Amino acid sequence: MDLPPQISVLQTAWQWWRYAARYEGTLAATRRLVSVLWEFARDSTPDRLRARFGDAEYDWDYRVNTTSGAVGWRDRLLGMFHSAYQPTEPVAFHEMIEGLQQSLHQTRGPDHTTLALRDFTFIDLGSGKGRTLLMASEYPFRRILGVELLPSLHQIAQENLHQYKSESQKCFVLESICADATAFPLPADPLVIFLFNPFPESGMRQVVAKLDQSLREHPRPVYMLYHNPLLEHTLSESKKLRKIAGEQQYSLFTNH
Numbered sequence: 001m002d003l004p005p006q007i008s009v010l011q012t013a014w015q016w017w018r019y020a021a022r023y024e025g026t027l028a029a030t031r032r033l034v035s036v037l038w039e040f041a042r043d044s045t046p047d048r049l050r051a052r053f054g055d056a057e058y059d060w061d062y063r064v065n066t067t068s069g070a071v072g073w074r075d076r077l078l079g080m081f082h083s084a085y086q087p088t089e090p091v092a093f094h095e096m097i098e099g100l101q102q103s104l105h106q107t108r109g110p111d112h113t114t115l116a117l118r119d120f121t122f123i124d125l126g127s128g129k130g131r132t133l134l135m136a137s138e139y140p141f142r143r144i145l146g147v148e149l150l151p152s153l154h155q156i157a158q159e160n161l162h163q164y165k166s167e168s169q170k171c172f173v174l175e176s177i178c179a180d181a182t183a184f185p186l187p188a189d190p191l192v193i194f195l196f197n198p199f200p201e202s203g204m205r206q207v208v209a210k211l212d213q214s215l216r217e218h219p220r221p222v223y224m225l226y227h228n229p230l231l232e233h234t235l236s237e238s239k240k241l242r243k244i245a246g247e248q249q250y251s252l253f254t255n256h
């Protein structure tokens with residue numbers, strides 16, 4: 001299997017610093033870089049490393065590797081500059097899909113029939129080791145796609161997709177793609193887009209602009225499930241999306 005080349009830590013840190021320096025000045029950017037490295041060092045103590053295995057119960061149940069505990073130092077450091085890998089908790093995920101299904105039941109499609117999950121492609125932008133892809137496969141989506149920046153996380157996701165076994169699995173068309181999700185061309189299908197804070201504000205704006213453009217070119221129903229919506233205001237800037245539901249832990253947007 002051909003793997004995409006590893007991403008350089010030094011180059012990533014340099015690009016991160018240059019971007020920060022452009023907006024905040026060199027001194028503030030350097031201070032922030034030092035605090036990122038300090039946070040990384042604090043996050044590498046044995047106690048913190050052990051605590052990250054707290055999310056591993058899912059892996060025991062399904063014999064996969066989606067825990068943030070088993071992420072190497074390189075990917076953890078890269079995560080400090082992009083977004084740290086953290087898998088979505090199963091209870092939260094199923095609640096979000098439940099909320100989505102309730103909204104779909106209240107909506108008519110273009111042919112006036114009720115929309116259902118089988119009409120949609122599920123896509124996780126920033127899919128990490130692919131836990132959401134596995135959890136989404138318990139629902140009858142048309143197909144399931146994950147886009148992950150870091151090659152080693154993407155490789156583990158591929159292994160997980162291969163290894164996953166569940167008697168209640170309903171979707172078997174699953175794929176993990178290694179790419180920058182902010183530049184990824186969105187499929188022209190009806191979409192459920194899942195986001196768990198994969199990007200900084202600039203990345204979120206890029207994705208929103210690309211989605212608006214894609215909806216102009218290919219009008220279709222799109223739902224966006226935003227888990228832990230820290231940058232929700234960036235979605236509110238969309239010309240096409242509006243918020244239709246939300247709890248403390250997620251927001252649901254649609255153009256439909």
Ligand SMILES: C[S@@+](CC[C@H](N)C(=O)[O-])C[C@H]1O[C@@H](n2cnc3c(N)ncnc32)[C@H](O)[C@@H]1O
Pocket residue numbers: 079082083084085086087088124125126127128129130131132147148149150153179180181182195196197198199203
């Ligand atoms: C908080 S984790 C969420 C993982 C997964 N979506 C889940 O909910 O279980 C965010 C992920 O986004 C990835 N990421 C960060 N920037 C990215 C980009 N530009 N393109 C694709 N993935 C990115 C990180 O490597 C990380 O795996």
